Amino acid sequence: MQKTLLLSMATASLLMGGTMEDLQQQVQTQQQSIDLLKNKLEGLEQGKKKKDSSSSFAQKAFIPDISLIGDFSYVNRSEETEHTSMPGLTHAHGAGDSHGHDHAGLNGNEGFNLNYAELALQSTVDPYLDMTGIFHLTESNFEIEELYANSRGLPYGLGLKVGKFFSNFGRLNAMHHHVWNFADQPLINNALLGEHGINEKGIALNWVAPTPFYLNFGVEVLKGSNEYSFGDAAITLTEEVGVEKVDAPNLKVAYVKVGTDIGDVAFLGGVSYADGKARIDHLSDEASPHAFAGDSTLYGADLTLKKPLSSYSDITWTTEYIKRELDGTQYVPNATSDAWAKEMALTKEQSGLYSSLIYKMDSEWRMGVRYDDILKNDVVLNGADRAYGDDMNRYSAMLEYNFSEFNRLRLQYNKDNSKFNEAGDKVENDEILLQLNLSIGSHGAHTF
Amino acid sequence: MKILLIVAILTSMAFSKVEVAVSYKYIEDITKNIAGDLVEIETLAKPKEDPHFVMARPSLISKLRNVDLLILNGGQLEIGWLPPLIKRANNAKIFDGAGGFLDLSQHINMLDVHSSVSRADGDVHPDGNPHFILDPYNVPIIAKAIADKLSKIDSSNKETYQKNYEAFTAKWDKNLIAWGEKMKPFKGKKVIQYHKSFDYFLKRYKMELLDTIEPLPGISPTSKHIMELISKIKEEKAALLIMHDVYHNRKAAKLISAKTELKIIDVPHDVDALQGADSIENFYNSIINGLTK
Structure with a gap:
């Protein structure tokens, strides 16, 4: 190849009547012009850099990962839900109730709902910590749902979290609504923990054991002000009588999680425990004012199996069981005088579970079914069994279409057999929910 | 007593091996060419899976828990599954920016690097096309990055890593010529x-x-x-x-x-x-x- 080239060049120069010196000179001139161009290019590039000097103090590169999620729904129910409840577990949402939230919950209204906007910011603080802030915005409320720092460099497989966060109790509790498989919360989670679950201020420490399978132990020390099962506030009954506030911290959580592969099926199981004081202050309720103070303990067990069918298709089965033991004193005001007429011993032993099966067909379609059941609902007030019964369940089915990873439309149907009206009769409710969930900004990874 | 000594030596030998986790199989193979038996490698993704969508199995967390080094493709190819696994593994060595974290894409001249991106154009990778392993000319660059990283982490075997790298690239150059012809x-x-x-x-x-x-x-x-x-x-x-x-x-x-x-x-x-x-x-x-x- 080279020889031919040289030969042809030589022939050409001979034909042109030139000499080798001429050729060399030509090459030299070419080289010079190349060097010239190079210099020019370098100059241009430097000029480009110089332009940036006007932004010497710009800190754009430090902008945290930002994402915004919007959740909307259209809801149709066969029966109204305002005056129905799960006796012994939930209250009817009548006017004037002091449930802490002045906004309707998820899918709370018939027709259109703007459920929430979730604004998340995340970045590294320094070599030692990452920080995450997740802001739950409803139409007229701004809530710091989570704001926590995570350790980056603890030895021995330890991880520390400080701030406000979702407890790692159970399976669903630590998950944000937009990653749930259904538009609403399971009955037992909703009844015992409320829509926001165990979402508390405190410290969490977890340890990943150096085992060949996944083994994770965690302990959390939390404020304990979940208004459904835990509380630390003082309750004022009269000027003389009251319940003192709980010594901080009120709530302690512990859990163990185990994960491994059985063939190609991924397995994750866990047991959880939460213990603290309960304080319920519904004295300003119009319908039946009451207060409660006592001890509350939760036990949880969960199991998830996920079978991959392809990169885009899998089947997931999840079951979670939660039990609550509540033991304390119920206070009911006397309607006619300031003196406290009733101070009654109250114990509750309640449990329930949900079980769901989700089939992800491809990148776009997912479908699933869920069964909710209350297994136990023993409420004993002043030695008398209230006989509320545990005949409460719900069947749900959903079909979802993902236009992209950031755009999900979900149709859900619930056959809800868990609510009773004020007369104590069961109210069967058919619910249809159409949910739209959109996200912009940084890409959240898919956790297990 | 003798047995005890042998056990002690064996375990110390086992411990002296550098434990490495890699996201994809190709990284495992290049690393093996550089390190031979000096390292023990865990590969996270299965080679027949879509590299963008890997199931974030809990078992992968335990694989990351003990490693000294994590080598990833980078360029956001693993963005959909790897970050939460790293976070949950509680391994200080492999947090991004730590000594045991190697992002190969940082060493590569990437194609399609976008200065502005919009998801109207689909699920684009702003850092460029991350499938750079398809160019065999990138392999020596990757091998160099891995050899240098291993030399830093396990400096006592530095010479072996560099020697293996030289041998690997010498052989590779011949391959490149043959493939170019074909x-x-x-x-x-x-x-x-x-x-x-x-x-x-x-x-x-x-x-x-x-x-x-x-x-x-x-x-x-x-x-x-x-x-x-x-x-x-x-x-x-x-x-x-x-x-x-x-x-x-x-x-x-x-x-x-x-x-x-x-x-x-x-x-x-x-x-x-x-x-x-x-x-x-x-x-x-x-x-x-x-x-x-």
């Missing part, structure tokens, strides 16, 4: 692929991309796009090929093939993605043999 006839050929998985390969051997089967990155094929693609193929004068990865749905490719009589050629995206692609060398052999057969 690929010469493919210059100028136009290719249809599902996702922009093989762009680096096309660019290296001067082939051209006619179009992708997916209309936009991460968006499933629409019938409108497929019909347009078929008429585009029929109008095209240059020689055409369909190069298909092993994990995407073949329905659209089969339809195109049936309408245009183009052959679908299986192309591995990773070592072990196809039978015979069982080493980094055979990975390219397998691609090129698939094309030339």
Whole structure:
């Protein structure tokens, strides 16, 4: 190849009547012009850099990962839900109730709902910590749902979290609504923990054991002000009588999680425990004012199996069981005088579970079914069994279409057999929910 | 007493091995070429899976818990599954920016680096096309990055790593010449692929991309796009090929093939993605043999 080239060049120069010196000179001139161009290019590039000097103090590169999620729904129910409840577990949402939230919950209204906007910011603080802030915005409320720092460099497989966060109790509790498989919360989670679950201020420490399978132990020390099962506030009954506030911290959580592969099926199981004081202050309720103070303990067990069918298709089965033991004193005001007429011993032993099966067909379609059941609902007030019964369940089915990873439309149907009206009769409710969930900004990874 | 001593020596030997986790099989194979028996490697993704979508199994967390080094492809190829696993593994050595974290994409000149991105263009990677392993000329760069990182982490074996790297690249240069010869006839050929998985390969051997089967990155094929693609193929004068990865749905490719009589050629995206692609060398052999057969 080279020889031919040289030969042809030589022939050409001979034909042109030139000499080798001429050729060399030509090459030299070419080289010079190349060097010239190079210099020019370098100059241009430097000029480009110089332009940036006007932004010497710009800190754009430090902008945290930002994402915004919007959740909307259209809801149709066969029966109204305002005056129905799960006796012994939930209250009817009548006017004037002091449930802490002045906004309707998820899918709370018939027709259109703007459920929430979730604004998340995340970045590294320094070599030692990452920080995450997740802001739950409803139409007229701004809530710091989570704001926590995570350790980056603890030895021995330890991880520390400080701030406000979702407890790692159970399976669903630590998950944000937009990653749930259904538009609403399971009955037992909703009844015992409320829509926001165990979402508390405190410290969490977890340890990943150096085992060949996944083994994770965690302990959390939390404020304990979940208004459904835990509380630390003082309750004022009269000027003389009251319940003192709980010594901080009120709530302690512990859990163990185990994960491994059985063939190609991924397995994750866990047991959880939460213990603290309960304080319920519904004295300003119009319908039946009451207060409660006592001890509350939760036990949880969960199991998830996920079978991959392809990169885009899998089947997931999840079951979670939660039990609550509540033991304390119920206070009911006397309607006619300031003196406290009733101070009654109250114990509750309640449990329930949900079980769901989700089939992800491809990148776009997912479908699933869920069964909710209350297994136990023993409420004993002043030695008398209230006989509320545990005949409460719900069947749900959903079909979802993902236009992209950031755009999900979900149709859900619930056959809800868990609510009773004020007369104590069961109210069967058919619910249809159409949910739209959109996200912009940084890409959240898919956790297990 | 003797047995105790032997056990102690054996365990200390076991402990002296550098434990490495890698995201994909090709990284495992290159690392083995550099490190031989000096390291123990755990590979996270399965070679037949779509590298973007790996199930974040809890068992992967335990694989990351004890390693001294994590080597990833980077360029956001693992963005959908790896970050939460790293976070949950509580391993200080492998947090991004820590000494035991190696992002290979940082060493590569990436194609399609976007200065501005919009998801109106699909699920795009702002840092550029992350499928750079398809260019065999990137392998020595990757090998160098791995050799340098291992030399830093395990400095007592530095010479071995560097020696192995030299030997590996010397052999590799010969491969590059041989593959270049074999690929010469493919210059100028136009290719249809599902996702922009093989762009680096096309660019290296001067082939051209006619179009992708997916209309936009991460968006499933629409019938409108497929019909347009078929008429585009029929109008095209240059020689055409369909190069298909092993994990995407073949329905659209089969339809195109049936309408245009183009052959679908299986192309591995990773070592072990196809039978015979069982080493980094055979990975390219397998691609090129698939094309030339």
